[in-house]
Amino acid sequence: MVTRIVEDQDEAVAFYTEKLGFKITRDHPGPHGRFVAVAPERDENAELVLMSPDGFDDDDAERMRTLIGSDFGLIYEVDDCRETYEELHERGVDFRNEPEEMDWGVQAVATDSDGNEIVIQEPPRASRSEL
Numbered sequence: 753m754v755t756r757i758v759e760d761q762d763e764a765v766a767f768y769t770e771k772l773g774f775k776i777t778r779d780h781p782g783p784h785g786r787f788v789a790v791a792p793e794r795d796e797n798a799e800l801v802l803m804s805p806d807g808f809d810d811d812d813a814e815r816m817r818t819l820i821g822s823d824f825g826l827i828y829e830v831d832d833c834r835e836t837y838e839e840l841h842e843r844g845v846d847f848r849n850e851p852e853e854m855d856w857g858v859q860a861v862a863t864d865s866d867g868n869e870i871v872i873q874e875p876p877r878a879s880r881s882e883l
Contacts, residue, residue, distance in 0.1 A: 753789065754826065755801040757819045758866050761786055764802045767865040771843045772828075774800070784808050792828070800826070821867030833858040833874035840872070 758764035765788060768774040774790040777799055781787070785807030789799040805813035805820075830836040833851045837860045841847065848861040848869070858874040 753799045753801060755803050756823055756826070756864075756868055757816050758802050758804060758864075758868075759817075759820050760865075761788055761802050761804045763865050765790065768800065768802070771840065771845050772870075782807075824869040824871075826869065827871040827873050829873050829875060831874065833860060833872055836872055836874075 756764075765776065768790045769776060772792075774792055775796070776788065777791045777796055778787060778789040785804055787801070787803075789801045791797070791799045803816075805816035807813075808816060837847065837851050840862060846863050848863065851858050851860040851872075851874075855876075856873075857876045860872045862870045862872055864870060
C-alpha cells in the first residue's frame, strides 16, 4: 500500500478509476476524513491510498499540501508500454513523454489529476523470460 496526497479525492478517484481503469478497494470514513484506496484490476493488493489534507490539523495539512504534485515514485508495470500509452492517451491521460526504450525496458511518464507522476513501464523481454 502506497499513499499519494491529493487535493480533491473525488477528482483523483475519477482519474484513477475512469482513466487508468483501477477499481476502488476501500472507501470509508477515517479519523482524518475519507479513507479511499484504488488498485489495478489485475492486482488488488497493489493499493494506492488517495489521501486529502482536509481533516488534518493546520500544520499537518499545510505540510501535506506541499507534497501535492511532487510525487514521482509510482511505477505501473504493463505488458506493452506503447499500446498502454495509446489507450491511456485516448482516455485523456497527460504524458510528459512518448514511450522510450531504456536499458530497463520501455517507459512513458504520465501525470495524474494533481500532477503526480506515474511511470508506465514495460520490462525488457529478457527479464520476462527469465521469470
